[in-house]
Amino acid sequence: MEGTQNIKNSKKEWQLTSDRPVFIQIMEKLKRDIVTGVYAPGDKLPSVRDLAGEAAVNPNTMQRAFSELEREGLVYTQRTNGRFITEDLNLINQLKEQMALDAITNFLSSMQQLGFSKKETLTLIEETLEEETK
Amino acid sequence: MEGTQNIKNSKKEWQLTSDRPVFIQIMEKLKRDIVTGVYAPGDKLPSVRDLAGEAAVNPNTMQRAFSELEREGLVYTQRTNGRFITEDLNLINQLKEQMALDAITNFLSSMQQLGFSKKETLTLIEETLEEETK
Amino acid sequence: MEGTQNIKNSKKEWQLTSDRPVFIQIMEKLKRDIVTGVYAPGDKLPSVRDLAGEAAVNPNTMQRAFSELEREGLVYTQRTNGRFITEDLNLINQLKEQMALDAITNFLSSMQQLGFSKKETLTLIEETLEEETK
Amino acid sequence: MEGTQNIKNSKKEWQLTSDRPVFIQIMEKLKRDIVTGVYAPGDKLPSVRDLAGEAAVNPNTMQRAFSELEREGLVYTQRTNGRFITEDLNLINQLKEQMALDAITNFLSSMQQLGFSKKETLTLIEETLEEETK
DNA sequence: GTGGTCTAGACCACA
DNA sequence: GTGGTCTAGACCACA
Numbered sequence: 001m002e003g004t005q006n007i008k009n010s011k012k013e014w015q016l017t018s019d020r021p022v023f024i025q026i027m028e029k030l031k032r033d034i035v036t037g038v039y040a041p042g043d044k045l046p047s048v049r050d051l052a053g054e055a056a057v058n059p060n061t062m063q064r065a066f067s068e069l070e071r072e073g074l075v076y077t078q079r080t081n082g083r084f085i086t087e088d089l090n091l092i093n094q095l096k097e098q099m100a101l102d103a104i105t106n107f108l109s110s111m112q113q114l115g116f117s118k119k120e121t122l123t124l125i126e127e128t129l130e131e132e133t134k
Numbered sequence: 135m136e137g138t139q140n141i142k143n144s145k146k147e148w149q150l151t152s153d154r155p156v157f158i159q160i161m162e163k164l165k166r167d168i169v170t171g172v173y174a175p176g177d178k179l180p181s182v183r184d185l186a187g188e189a190a191v192n193p194n195t196m197q198r199a200f201s202e203l204e205r206e207g208l209v210y211t212q213r214t215n216g217r218f219i220t221e222d223l224n225l226i227n228q229l230k231e232q233m234a235l236d237a238i239t240n241f242l243s244s245m246q247q248l249g250f251s252k253k254e255t256l257t258l259i260e261e262t263l264e265e266e267t268k
Numbered sequence: 269m270e271g272t273q274n275i276k277n278s279k280k281e282w283q284l285t286s287d288r289p290v291f292i293q294i295m296e297k298l299k300r301d302i303v304t305g306v307y308a309p310g311d312k313l314p315s316v317r318d319l320a321g322e323a324a325v326n327p328n329t330m331q332r333a334f335s336e337l338e339r340e341g342l343v344y345t346q347r348t349n350g351r352f353i354t355e356d357l358n359l360i361n362q363l364k365e366q367m368a369l370d371a372i373t374n375f376l377s378s379m380q381q382l383g384f385s386k387k388e389t390l391t392l393i394e395e396t397l398e399e400e401t402k
Numbered sequence: 403m404e405g406t407q408n409i410k411n412s413k414k415e416w417q418l419t420s421d422r423p424v425f426i427q428i429m430e431k432l433k434r435d436i437v438t439g440v441y442a443p444g445d446k447l448p449s450v451r452d453l454a455g456e457a458a459v460n461p462n463t464m465q466r467a468f469s470e471l472e473r474e475g476l477v478y479t480q481r482t483n484g485r486f487i488t489e490d491l492n493l494i495n496q497l498k499e500q501m502a503l504d505a506i507t508n509f510l511s512s513m514q515q516l517g518f519s520k521k522e523t524l525t526l527i528e529e530t531l532e533e534e535t536k
Numbered sequence: 537g538t539g540g541t542c543t544a545g546a547c548c549a550c551a
Numbered sequence: 552g553t554g555g556t557c558t559a560g561a562c563c564a565c566a
Contacts, residue, residue: 023565061566125238182553191542211554212553213550215550217554289556326559332556351539364516364517376531383437420549460551
């Protein structure tokens, strides 16, 4: 039953676009699901076949995404038993920090390239967040 | 201080990567140069061949980037004479706003997908900006 | 009578000339095939490579023609699956009307520039059509 | 003074587009001016330089158009004296007929390719002409 | 096999 | 020299 649970909790909107390699987008989505706890440490993952179906991609593509995650130590395979999320909490936390840092760095760099000063950028962010809260 | 100067005036850091189509990256770079005034409205652009050489891409690739910019009205061509930046200031301003809005939206969406609340995101941004100013 | 049949069903007379860009001529031919029902709404198109071979042009040239048609909404692409004719009947009808109107307008303008009055033009058309029917 | 006259009578709207070779468009315009009597048989033509200026093209381009017209016998050069319209009325009439025939043939062919029957084409033309007269 | 991108290089019309 | 088109051919992601 826990298998079904996992599938249930996971956000099913894959939202794949064709502007970047699909296997990379899948990796990013899975990483987000790991750092946000959709998949908890030690959780068994749905089968490649199932996830491929859900994401409407070829199983080879899903397989490729998993291979890369495995290489990064985020998931591991138990022969004949399935794939599991790493139990290394440290690694997961590092990943989350790194992803946040990347997002921030990219953003600030974009704004700088567009000619906005740090002050202006901060103001714009504050305005946008206030706007949304209304 | 001259460092900042150079960044502003220079038109030469192309920094193309292979993760997304090169002609798209070129378009983005040229758009940034337009909205930040590196190229002023009405300015004549270097020839396709020169820019292709500078960016180390094939002239056809540069040509494609320009065709798209032309379709968007950001540049126009004078037969056998060269290409020019639009003089439509309105269009340029709209573009700048849109590009900033896209950057902000993407960023906030990324942070939200990583599980950060608006408050946390704001705090992180503030910390990062202060960090850099030290 | 089979002659007429063949003309209607055949998708193969490409008749490309060198007086205008080839990709434009290809677009026009494909548009004609769409508005005349040679390709029905929703039909899957032959692959770029096949059509390029049939028309004896480089696949890139065929690709370009399709990109433009796609931009106009007349065809759409399914990743790795192929290209399809739009199912938007309205769009197809509009296109047909527009193409006919363009042909008529161009013709009347040509005749006027040659110094023929409307009456003379009409008479000439009638004569030509009768001539052919004989 | 007749020189000035000719310039005066000629329709000055050159309306060159970039979709076809400019020298061909110039030839067509000059032919129209010949068959419609803007330039009468035997008329002296303005200088290449003047016409080039009027049409806003490079003199080489205008020159090329004239060379072609000369090859077709429609104009002739008197050494040191200038260029003149042929006095061969027969040739001019033939040209006019041929140009009209080409326009008609092209038009009927376009309409046929768009799937319109002769009857439909005739009706459409009649409607358009009536429409305009209102 | 399918579409998409890119390169190297040729050729054209025009100024 | 300038932009525009086209070819031949390679390589990629994906099914």
